Amino acid sequence: MIPVFNDWDSLLILLREVDQVAGSLPVRIAVSVINDGSTIAPPTDLLTSEPLRDLDGVEIIHLTTNVGHQRAIAVGLCAAVEDDNCDAILVMDADGEDSPHAISQMFQAAGNAPEFCVVAKRGKRTETFTFQIAYLLYKLLFKLLTGHQINFGNFCLLSQEYARRLVHIPDLWNSLPAAVLRSRLPIKAVPIDRARRYVGESKMNLTSLVVHGFSGISVYAETIFVRFFFLTLALFLLSAFSIPFVVTLRIFFPRYATPGWATTVSFGVTMVLVQTMSFTLSFILMLLNSRMQPPAVPLISYRFYVDQRQIVLAPRCVESGR
Numbered sequence: 001m002i003p004v005f006n007d008w009d010s011l012l013i014l015l016r017e018v019d020q021v022a023g024s025l026p027v028r029i030a031v032s033v034i035n036d037g038s039t040i041a042p043p044t045d046l047l048t049s050e051p052l053r054d055l056d057g058v059e060i061i062h063l064t065t066n067v068g069h070q071r072a073i074a075v076g077l078c079a080a081v082e083d084d085n086c087d088a089i090l091v092m093d094a095d096g097e098d099s100p101h102a103i104s105q106m107f108q109a110a111g112n113a114p115e116f117c118v119v120a121k122r123g124k125r126t127e128t129f130t131f132q133i134a135y136l137l138y139k140l141l142f143k144l145l146t147g148h149q150i151n152f153g154n155f156c157l158l159s160q161e162y163a164r165r166l167v168h169i170p171d172l173w174n175s176l177p178a179a180v181l182r183s184r185l186p187i188k189a190v191p192i193d194r195a196r197r198y199v200g201e202s203k204m205n206l207t208s209l210v211v212h213g214f215s216g217i218s219v220y221a222e223t224i225f226v227r228f229f230f231l232t233l234a235l236f237l238l239s240a241f242s243i244p245f246v247v248t249l250r251i252f253f254p255r256y257a258t259p260g261w262a263t264t265v266s267f268g269v270t271m272v273l274v275q276t277m278s279f280t281l282s283f284i285l286m287l288l289n290s291r292m293q294p295p296a297v298p299l300i301s302y303r304f305y306v307d308q309r310q311i312v313l314a315p316r317c318v319e320s321g322r
Contacts, residue, residue, distance in 0.1 A: 003034040003072035004094045008042050010198040017100040023054035030057040034076040037066030057315035062307040074172045078302035081164050090157045096198035098155040106157040109190045117162050120155035121189040138213040146220035170295040171219040178219035232280045239273045
């Protein structure tokens, strides 16, 4: 399952490489492309210039509008689960950074287990130094706020049953990796370096990375609330100790006190405490209010985003009459 936004040249190269890999695997592979509201129409001769030999079929699911990378993945997973015509779902990007040659490693990691969740643990990366620093800060912030370590992205292999669990989790709309972590599925991580893009430059800029990062972090809103709550308690205890100490020092030991410092310190500590308590209270109210709303289960609501499904390469079992 491959989400695409205008990256049709890269997709064509990817399909050729996946077709080559499919010939060496003991499985049948069909490709479902999620057209995430592209402003450039897919080429009419997408696969006619050079026929594919080993792929079992190719379809394009056209979305009514651009919903973003993560939601496009959620729609694709829901469609695959509802079709219920496969044993496993492989999610990968179209730009070539998820190397098709790593697919065999992921299948080997799945082994003969009836259920599996195999993710690509990123090793060497090819982005700019600035992007890599920003991504490292995101991972540190994720660990600090949620208590969990995230070292994988969208490139993953899910058994049908595990995918069925994920599409019932509202968090899937925000982030596939965070939803996988939150679902508590047993994860097998395979070290896989990120490859280079086939064509053009990455659409993931600093703004996109920040939005992507906070989307993943938001999945753990309740955990973050608990951590802020304990931070507020710690500041309250610090204030309860600091202010009486400052007042005592000012009254009984005035020679050690600079004029006005006691007022400044007490006022500053009080302001920090009030602001933290106000922020925590607002966060609590927003979190509890959101829990009153019915959750947007992806499997129920994904159909609103699907415009049409286009068969580009008919399944070979249909062509052969089987």
